Amino acid sequence: MPRIDLSDWPPYSSPDLARREGSIAATKLMANAAFTAPKSGACPNIECTIVYGQDELEAIAKKVEELSLVNPKTKLWKTTSRSEAVMVRESDCVLFIGSTYAGDVLFDVDCGLCGGSEQCSYVYNKKATKYGHIDPFESKAANPERLVNGPLCSQWVNDLGIAVGSAAFVAGRLLVDTRPLMSVGVAGQKLGYCPNSEIAVGLPVASLAKNPYVDIIPDYQYLHLNKVIKKTRKDYALARMVHWFDYRGWYPKDKGKEE
Amino acid sequence: MSIIDGIQAVNENLLAVAKVGASAALRAPVMAKSKVRTEIITGEDFLPLVELAGIAGEINQFVQGDYLVAKKALEAGTPIVELLIGVDATLSDLAWNCGACGFDTCAEFNRYSREHKSPGKYMIGPSCNWKLLDHGIAMSYGAAAISAMNVECRMQADYGSFALLLGHMAGCSMCVGISLGPYGESVWYNRVDSVDSFDMSEHMEFMQNTLPQMFISFPGDGRPPFKSGPVWGKEPRYFKPVEDPELMAKQQKVGARIGEIIAREMAKKAAKK
Numbered sequence: 001m002p003r004i005d006l007s008d009w010p011p012y013s014s015p016d017l018a019r020r021e022g023s024i025a026a027t028k029l030m031a032n033a034a035f036t037a038p039k040s041g042a043c044p045n046i047e048c049t050i051v052y053g054q055d056e057l058e059a060i061a062k063k064v065e066e067l068s069l070v071n072p073k074t075k076l077w078k079t080t081s082r083s084e085a086v087m088v089r090e091s092d093c094v095l096f097i098g099s100t101y102a103g104d105v106l107f108d109v110d111c112g113l114c115g116g117s118e119q120c121s122y123v124y125n126k127k128a129t130k131y132g133h134i135d136p137f138e139s140k141a142a143n144p145e146r147l148v149n150g151p152l153c154s155q156w157v158n159d160l161g162i163a164v165g166s167a168a169f170v171a172g173r174l175l176v177d178t179r180p181l182m183s184v185g186v187a188g189q190k191l192g193y194c195p196n197s198e199i200a201v202g203l204p205v206a207s208l209a210k211n212p213y214v215d216i217i218p219d220y221q222y223l224h225l226n227k228v229i230k231k232t233r234k235d236y237a238l239a240r241m242v243h244w245f246d247y248r249g250w251y252p253k254d255k256g257k258e259e
Numbered sequence: 260m261s262i263i264d265g266i267q268a269v270n271e272n273l274l275a276v277a278k279v280g281a282s283a284a285l286r287a288p289v290m291a292k293s294k295v296r297t298e299i300i301t302g303e304d305f306l307p308l309v310e311l312a313g314i315a316g317e318i319n320q321f322v323q324g325d326y327l328v329a330k331k332a333l334e335a336g337t338p339i340v341e342l343l344i345g346v347d348a349t350l351s352d353l354a355w356n357c358g359a360c361g362f363d364t365c366a367e368f369n370r371y372s373r374e375h376k377s378p379g380k381y382m383i384g385p386s387c388n389w390k391l392l393d394h395g396i397a398m399s400y401g402a403a404a405i406s407a408m409n410v411e412c413r414m415q416a417d418y419g420s421f422a423l424l425l426g427h428m429a430g431c432s433m434c435v436g437i438s439l440g441p442y443g444e445s446v447w448y449n450r451v452d453s454v455d456s457f458d459m460s461e462h463m464e465f466m467q468n469t470l471p472q473m474f475i476s477f478p479g480d481g482r483p484p485f486k487s488g489p490v491w492g493k494e495p496r497y498f499k500p501v502e503d504p505e506l507m508a509k510q511q512k513v514g515a516r517i518g519e520i521i522a523r524e525m526a527k528k529a530a531k532k
Binding site for chain 2: 037038040041070071073074076077109110111112113114115116117118119122123126143146147148149150151152154157158159160161162163164165166168169178179180181182186199201
């Protein structure tokens with residue numbers, strides 16, 4: 001009889017991969033929700049990428065760790081990023097949602113969010129422009145070190161938030177865990193995900209017994225579950241080496257009792 | 260046995276559902292530690308917002324559409340409850356130094372913001388983009404919670420902007436409203452109440468102003484005629500950017516009238532205190 005066994009342990013075992021398929025299906029629906037989320041002027045301005053697989057998630061986690069070094073004067077940046085790298089490793093997949101308009105096609109409504117009374121010229125004046133259009137390549141070349149190639153159209157950025165919120169809301173409805181993370185979004189973009197966006201948010205997704213995005217321990221990079229397991233495996237192996245026990249020849253006696 | 264009229268029940272529920280929307284907005288998974296604020300406007304306090312929409316709608320068709328729905332609803336005695344969701348995005352306490360605002364560091368952004376914080380047409384800037392993202396997430400949670408309860412609603416930046424102008428949501432630089440009600444199907448979308456609000460010539464003028472590329476003929480000669488009808492070649496006309504002093508004067512007058520209403524409402528508030 002056909003059957004599917006699911007388990008969240010051990011990671012990447014066959015039953016675990018079957019369980020992860022459910023998370024990926026939920027993540028696709030989250031992406032759909034991001035697309036149908038309310039948009040300013042109903043303009044289609046987002047794109048999504050879903051990434052799964054051990055090597056792929058490891059690459060994202062390593063990139064987040066790399067980014068943890070970019071603000072050396074900010075301790076919280078480092079500790080937060082390091083914790084979020086662990087979260088990526090514990091996830092089933094990651095949904096990236098990016099804004100395809102924020103960097104080069106402005107809403108042009110002079111709302112004032114990006115630069116107050118300067119209105120849209122706040123962005124145009126800081127970018128390479130011609131005919132009232134922005135060249136994102138030239139603009140990026142001017143500040144290659146930045147995590148995000150700003151300034152951006154804030155109206156679209158708010159829209160991106162609405163899309164992220166809708167995706168997160170759907171995750172909640174489907175009872176899978178997620179959390180929108182800046183560090184993961186930036187790392188994903190550095191790896192080429194959401195390639196048409198100047199800003200993206202990463203939402204790692206998991207369906208595990210314990211939500212991996214809350215109740216985080218301080219110094220999580222030292223004290224996450226994989227570390228505990230690695231340490232336990234080492235200690236267990238060493239403990240076995242202390243009493244060299246010939247299990248076929250004898251069994252330890254209870255002290256003071258006759259056999 | 261007590262009997263409750265269905266429409267009365269729906270109207271009374273709007274406030275309760277708005278409160279649930281506010282709860283959802285305030286527990287949304289924000290990314291940048293933003294302090295999301297909410298406020299619910301009901302009854303007479305909603306009227307000045309509609310009044311401003313009516314005036315601003317004279318020069319903005321988006322706003323005019325939102326005004327017409329509210330006007331018709333209020334004339335019919337059908338309440339609308341406005342849930343406001345906002346943040347102050349003009350300062351960053353993040354030290355992420357990401358560059359999204361256009362500055363290399365949050366410290367530079369904060370310095371610039373303290374010196375240049377000012378209103379644009381609708382909101383106040385400059386903004387930390389991650390705070391605005393948080394605002395969007397909160398908006399989404401609020402609207403999704405309301406929608407999940409099958410209550411008619413729509414996010415509207417215009418009512419949020421008018422609320423800021425009238426002194427609501429003090430301290431917020433960004434505010435968007437979610438209008439709950441009037442009851443009915445897709446009231447804020449298909450706009451069945453807006454019947455006969457424009458004729459075909461007005462529609463054509465609107466389309467030509469907003470999508471001019473749809474009305475030009477073969478562009479190869481460098482000066483494509485405007486396709487005014489099936490035989491546009493006989494009396495060719497051409498698009499040309501022009502100044503519009505009449506429109507600018509109208510915009511100024513509308514701005515002045517909006518200023519008068521704001522002053523009137525502020526005086527009322529001061530008198531109450």
